[in-house]
Amino acid sequence: MFKNKEEFKFEFSRRIIESYGRTVEEAHITERFLVLETMVRDYASVNWATSKAIIRNNYQKQMHYFSMEFLMGRLLVNNMMNLGIYQIAKDGLEEYGINIHDLEELETDAGLGNGGLGRLAACFMDSLASLAYPGHGHTIRYEYGLFKQKIENGYQIELPDQWMQTGFNWEVRKPKHRVPVKFFGKIIFNETTGKYEHVDAEEVYAVPYDVPIVGNDTTNTNTLRLWSAEASDNIPANQDFRQYIQNVRDICQMLYPDDSTPAGKMLRLKQEYFFTCAGLNSIVRAHLRQYPNLNNFHQKNVIQLNDTHPVLAIPELMRILIDEQGYEWEEAWDITTQTFAYTNHTILAEALETWPISLMQSLLPRVYEIIEEIHRRFIGYVKMASDRDEELLNRVMILRDGTVYMARLAIVGSFSVNGVAKLHSDILAERELKDFAQLYPSKFNNKTNGITHRRWLAYCNPELSSLISEYIGDEWIKHPERLEDLMGHLDDLTLQDRFLAVKKERKQILADYIKEHNGITVDVDSIFDIQVKRLHAYKRQLLNILHVIDLYLRMKENPDFRIEPRTFIFGAKAASGYYFAKKVIKLINSVGDVVNNDSETNKYLKVVFLENYGVTLAEKIMPAADVSEQISTAGKEASGTGNMKFMMNGAITLGTLDGANVEIAELVGEENCVIFGMKDHEVKELQMSGAYKAWDYYNNNPRLKRIIDSLMDGTFHENREEFRVIFEELMNKNDEYFVLADYEAYCQAQSSVRDLYKDRSRWAKVCLTNIAKSGFFSSDRTIQQYVDDIWHLDKVKF
Ligand code: 26Q
DSSP states (O other): OSSSSHHHHHHHHHHHHHHHSSSTTTTTTTHHHHHHHHHHHHHHHHHHHHHHHHHHHOOOEEEEEEOOOOOEEOOHHHHHHHTTOHHHHHHHHTTTOOOOHHHTTTTOOOOSSSSHHHHHHHHHHHHHHTTTTEEEEEEEEOOBSOEEEETTTEEEEEEEEOTTTTOOOOOOOOOOGGGEEEESEEEEEEETEEEEEEEOEEEEEEEEEEEEETTTTTSOOOEEEEEEEOOOSEEEEEEEEHHHHHHHHTTBBBOOSSSSSOOOOOHHHHHHHHHHHHHHHHHHHHHHHHHHSSTTHHHEEEEEEOOOOOOOOOOOOOHHIIIIIIHHHHHHHHHHTEEEEEEEEOOOGEEEEEEEEHHHHOOOHHHHHHHHHHHHHHHHHHHHTSOOOOOOOOHHSSSETTTTHHHHHHHHHHEEEESSSHHHHHIIIITTTTTHHHHGGEEEEOOOOOOOHIIIITTTTHHHHHHHHHHSGGGTTTOOGGGGGGGGGTTOOOHHHHHHHHHHHHHHHHHHHHHHOOOOOTTTTTTEEEEEEEEOOOGGGGHHHHHHHHHHHHHHHTOOOOOOEEEEEEEEOTTTOOOOHHHHHHHHHHHHHHHOOOOTTTTTTTEEESOOOHHHHHHGGGGSSSSEEOOOOTOOOOOOSSHHHHHHHEEEEEEEETTTHHHHHHOGGGGSSSEOOHHHHHHHHHHHTOOOOHHHHHOHHHHHHHHHHHHTTSSEEESSTTHHHHHHTTTTOOTOTTTTTTTTHHHHHHHHHHHHSSHHHHHHHHHHHHHHHHGGGGHHHHHHHHHIIIOOOOOOOO
């Protein structure tokens, strides 16, 4: 492989000629891009082969991260940077007159995820590889990722995300490793063999496509395995051929674009079983190539379940052990429960996954039988342990009222159950999953989320990165906790000025993007106040926009009242069937239309809605933020990870004490963030007491009344009914997420942000403190904790 610019150029030119029969000068930009991409992939492949061989030869334990979602984003720059060949390629291309950034822009995001949970999986892959741990991912090779969002006339339109259209060059198809997966049919017991057999099944092949996961400054290269469904040779005689082909195609067609209300659809369950069955069987096969049996399976493999979506892996492993490998139930259960660990990502009861028994029984007859047996034995255990506490039994049953409770199955079948931030894990153990925490106290633990500081600081914000390195050296790239060394330079006025200059530079880049995509001119000296995340009632984008309306109306009503210039920036996708969320998007856009075009006020106030928020756009947004809006109703956001990305890029958190905000506030101290609103227990108490009356806030607070009335009086939309749902949600449904209850506190928090911003030196210090303390939120730290407490892996040694 190339070791310097000259070798790179030679190789690049050779490949262009060989692939396209043209010289570098003649080649089309997409041809240049594809050649660069395949060169990087092949470069990584050498390390990949070495890593696999070492892991095998050393009989190392491996971790397998099972997740329905991996929001990888782009891979080219990340891989070149991690391999340490970015500069060589950049310089080499430059000598051909090619700007590497132009090629970078041609890569489409691998957007195989909805939001936080999927991006977490991607960050974990980067940290695992970089820390040289053998940890791999399993997921579905969706033909379409999360929908592409267009905003038309202020409304969200969903378009298919054809991410593989120009080819996805990182993957390698492995047809030899295909796995048969069976749906429907029936189970018969074969008296002569003494085994259960699955007959008349609809069988499909799961074919793996492997993607190398390149670590930073290490030979270690892990695998992300994407499973794709293809037609099998054994289809039942009675099956209609065309229908069968269609069924096969449906499985990997698309990602379910909903991260809150489980779809409850057969196809989703099919997807869940499809990839867990495939992943597990491939791991079992690999194990049996090295060892005579599965007795030590759990000593050589650990499987982390990313939420309940892959939980069918638990009964599937039982099935393999018992039906295929001849184990007795007890032995099989020992192996299984020492293999799986489960991560919970949500507290919202309505988001906990359940399935109708009838559906599961017909789609997965044998797996369902095994779940029944797990349930039966678990109930026996609870009866014994609780002295027949019937109420407790009803609260913990895996099967009840025709329903399978997936989180309960996950807890019973795993040796570890973790939440994703301190507060979240506490709420699980003390409230939501209290019964289980009492039954299995040693299983429960916390692993506060993290983000890869390589993608989210070093690579996406090179301006800030080199400034940091000028002051504290570049060891923070390997050891993110070293960012703390910045604390010794907080009072350095030059550093403060240079930080503000870098921030402004990055705000300009975002401003240019906004100009190009939204046609709106924004002032880079204004406060960039940003809220980007999925749209959900509990995340309270509504609280933010109500406050914007307030500022606008006050300026209109009083010509003497003028605010410190602000630019409020939003980015959010709403699930396609989530009516309320879509209305909030429309409201933000409508307010923007009015506010941005009002010449009396638009020097001071602008509202921007950025279309199609995703990983790549986030890489432009994070470096440009002054204020990070993290304003969920306390107790609802499990962790948040956007909050960490903002912090690492020197934005100030304006947030409630929810999820990981609590830990951010603890680390930076109250002077270095702006915390407001009800605490988790206050929300809970207010909810329980039934004393909350949204109308009282409306009636007693004239400002709030004025703002809420503006939703329906034609100020922002000629159709006065346009925002009725929002009004209804707030007033007549009594404001489930306490937007009005936290309103005053939020306004005060916003005004302290403004005061702070005016003192430029003080502001810079606060931002630098945030950067300095952000090392804790590197996913390297998170992964090390998973390794120490749950996975117990050794590093791959080269
Ligand atoms: C389930 C069944 C059917 C269809 C869809 C789903 C589904 C899909 C995605 C349910 C939930 C999700 C995603 C949840 C999620 O992203 N949770 C977030 O996880 C982050 C990482 O831990 C946390 O930081 C966030 O707080 C949490 O909201």
